[in-house]
Amino acid sequence: MQIVNGKIGIGTSSPAVAVDVNAGDVAGFVRSESNSVSVAVISLGTVVYVIVFKKDTSLNEYNVRVGVDGNYFVAYTNNLKI
Structure with a gap:
């Protein structure tokens, strides 16, 4: 950690x-x-950046995720695009 x-x-x-x-892939x-x-x-690859809401520490199971995929807004619930 740096303080500048x-x-x-x-x-x-x-x-x-x-x-x-x-x-790396998980910023926080x-x-x-x-x-x-x-x-x-x-970060899920080179162009997909999301904020996810989860119920456990798994990196693969998301209850809700929202973000961008390239230039497009994306939203998922239980890993299904809505």
């Missing part, structure tokens, strides 16, 4: 915004006390 000019960088030594996370989790993942920010 009041900006926090995780996975980067030169944060561009207040909190800048540079990670917000977990509950029981360690289940309620919200995650995930």
Whole structure:
């Protein structure tokens, strides 16, 4: 973790915004006390970026996910596109 000019960088030594996370496929989790993942920010390949809402720590099972696929908005529930 780096702090530069009041900006926090995780996975980067030169944060561009207040909190800048540079990670692999999963940029971050917000977990509950029981360690289940309620919200995650995930990259699914080169052009698909989503925010997912989940009931557990699995990276493959999403209850709801929304994001972009190229230039298009996408939404899924229980891994089915809606």
